[in-house]
Amino acid sequence: MAISNINQLLIRNLEAFAATRPLLVNIADDGFIAQYLVQHNVTQLDSYHSNYAEYQAAKRIVNPRIKSHFCVEYQAKNQHDMAIIHFPKSKAEFSFTLAMLAQSMAKDATIIIVGENKGGIKSAEKLSSEYLEFCHKVDSARHCLMYVGKFKASLPHFDLQQFYKYYSIKVQEKQLKIAALPGVFSQNALDTGTEVLLAHLPKNMSGKVLDFGCGAGVISAYIATVYPETKLSLVDVSALALHSAQTTLTLNQLTGEYIASDSLSNVQERYNFVISNPPFHQGVKTHYAATEHFLAQIKQNLHKNSCVTIVANSFLKYAPIMEQAIGKTQTLAIEKGFAIYQCELNNKIEKNN
Incomplete structure (x- = not known):
């Protein structure tokens, strides 16, 4: 399977993604997850998908250090110190995703956002201003961009019905x-x-x-x-x-x-x-x-x-x-x-x- 442009961008930054309990959000698996687990060999990884096909692909990875989730609302049992988010095709869904994740992230958790240039990723900084203290572009390759951010303190509790x-x-x-x-x-x-x-x-x-x-x-x-x-x-x-x-x-x-x-x-x-x-x-x-x-x-x-x-x-x-x-x-x-x-x-x- 060919590695997507987004995952190629992530792979070239693997060393920077060190975390104890990272969360992947709608990151399709085409080899990136396996490489991440090899690079960070003590990590306990969670992979959340709102797309059932991508969830099934992640479930097929045979490794006790990864847990896959498919649901409308993700809630972590143990807070994450990093999240890597695939910027969705809907800008409204991006806000939904950030609002949902805030309560599952530890204080000072690193937020990574990746997406294709033509998929709306260039608006990540503006769209995340309600939820993130900052959102800075840190890399670009293969017609894709990567941003890093950090959640604001004391965000409202997520309410699915409000969206x-x-x-x-x-x-x-x-x-x-x-x-x-x-x-x-x-x-x-x-x-x-x-x-x-x-x-x-x-x-x-x-x-x-x-x-x-x-x-x-x-x-x-x-x-x-x-x-x-x-x-x-x-x-x-x-x-x-x-x-x-x-x-x-x-x-x-x-x-x-x-x-x-x-x-x-x-x-x-x-x-x-x-x-x-x-x-x-x-x-x-x-x-x-x-x-x-x-x-x-x-x-x-x-x-x-x-x-x-x-x-x-x-x-x-x-x-x-x-x-x-x-x-x-x-x-x-x-x-x-x-x-x-x-x-x-x-x-x-x-x-x-």
């Missing part, structure tokens, strides 16, 4: 309340792709429904409101998204099953309907692999009379993948720059048009 954004939407005469944490897709408003998808859902949905890449739970909340007899499974790779989706459904007096999964890795059941506004961005780069893998593998989780409906930017050619992997696929609509693709295994599903 939620709430808004209401009205879809096909149905009023829904939406809740989303920073970094979750459509945190501030209903996105156009989902709006188009909800107007072209299959009619008379029943049985088990899989919402792949559930985000804040908008799709599932609408389906459960219109078709209350359905049994919903909401899947996402993000701990923040899953917590948001659960909050959204609770706000609307709805329930579902919430599955953290790297694509379909933890999806075990078969479904009557699969609905998705699948992600095609990872970090700051366009990334299709997760969606293409989902479409290529989803047939194993379908009943014989199932229906798969997705929305995608119209320039993304997912229809041929669905045709080959699942079955005959039709384009239901192309609206506002988005296409609705549907594959019906029995070709008898009635649509809402």
